[in-house]
Amino acid sequence: MKVQFWGVRGSIPAPGPETNRYGGNTSCVSVRSASGELIIIDMGTGLMHLGNALLGTEFGKGGGKATILLSHAHWDHIQGLGFFAPVFIPGNHFVLRGHGKSSSMLEGILEGQMNPNFSPLYTLKNLGASFDVRAVVPGEPFDAGALRVTARPNPHGSTTALAFRIEEQGRAFVYASDAGYPDAGPTAEVLGLYRGAHVMVHDSTYTPAHQATRRNRGFSSYEQAADAAIAAGVGRLVTFHYDQDYSDEDVDALRDACRAYLDAHGGAKIELVAAAEGMELEI
């Protein structure tokens, strides 16, 4: 499968020359299976640019189908939906899977985003594409074409955010953004979800010093990302969801410090990549 990054920033888009290299768009990652199925993870502002790129494919003609995995409904993970060009083209179909006590509650959350006070779209029903919104059951695998997906929640401040494992022909990709672990780290179930992933994209919002003063926000430092990667024996760790105030140089430093931390804590064999907008990874 092929993974591509469309938005790697946390909390709020961060435009400006100081974020040109890593990018300032909020969370959005696409996963394309060998047989061509598309999974989109999170709908931050990066989704607009994925959508524009998709207009040259079957999505431009109303024949597109994709699964959207939503980790949680904080603004930086949903604010791209109204700007995702394929949703305005009748015939396109999206299966949206996310967190929620029920499917109707999840749909209600997405409807709330389109409320006319906030959006000229008024309601999801005004979008041309069709949506099948379903709440996922943690730990229960489901198929998106040839891709098998499993989701489990992590604590995220006062709420929870889903981490996803996507498997294809024995290869595993994990997406774990907005993870605010307790001191004990991830649960055994979540570590099981991460176990042996060939590539794991992990929340690395902060340096440890910043994380220590902002613990209640429910984000990881690069050290917690590295600890999770080491504990789960992943092949490659990808730092992700950078704080909106971090410049490209700050992210460079975060990556280098993460490398040093991995090397000093038994993770020398783990490859490390800092996610950047436009980056592609073949798994």
Added chain:
Amino acid sequence: MKVKFWGVRGSIPVPGKSTNRYGGNTSCVEIRPRGGWPIVIDAGTGIRRLGKYLMDGKFGEGHGTAHILISHTHWDHIQGMPFFSPLYRRGNKMHVFARQQADTHLQAVFASQTEDPYFPVPLTALEADVQFHELVEGARFMIDKTAVQCTRLNHPWVAMAYRLDCDGASVVYCSDTAPFTDILLEHEFIAKPPLPGELIPASMADKLAAMRAGLVAMCQGVDLLIYDTQFTVDEYRQRPHWGHSTPDDALIIAREAGVKHLCLYHHAPMRTDEAQDAILMATRWTAKQAGDPFDVIAAYEGLELTLGDDA
């Protein structure tokens, strides 16, 4: 009076190399009367940086007062609010103004912006003292020594334009609005735009004419008119129901009201810096051909203008 642009983009923030010069943050303008507190118009993502700047002064000590005028509550005009640092410092005083809605209190709209599951910090957890003020169309009031007026615009769910007068200078902020000719935008969702040149009912035409007259009257002789010019002519023809204008529409209003400077604003998200340069040059050429006495500028992040007694 100083006018500083912190966010000039419409619809959605657009980070990236292609927007480095004009900036990718959504709508936010700071008006600073001489020796006075800031008056902020709109709270797009640009307000985040304004907040950081303000925290270096009295707002960092919890002794600041800011007035925030909201044109309307579409996301690109409020999405920076939860990231406005002075709201999280006890002692600061904030006054938020926007148009009164028939069935919702302004405070409830802002509360739902940050409620679970959309944002982790609810409105009730803010440290600053935040007061909400609902405005009726045509309201006139004072913020310290600044006189404020407002009039409604042609935009889905209705937006307000504001005029501020102080220090012998005047500025009008007119965003977002469609021109006042082809379609009336209020609270109904319009799925399909009318065809170009299609006749509209007389009642709608009358309402649009009144709205336009109200705006032209409010803009009369102002030093600076900041105007929503998101669309090119072609883009407007395709999407007249989206509620945005072209530079040509802005020129007509500026000409009729006899403004001194026209500022193009609320740039389309996909507009590159080069494309925006071209729009500015074309608009200046059109104004010159028409013999317009006013200057045309295009807003960019960080642009600061000094007007009136300070100039």
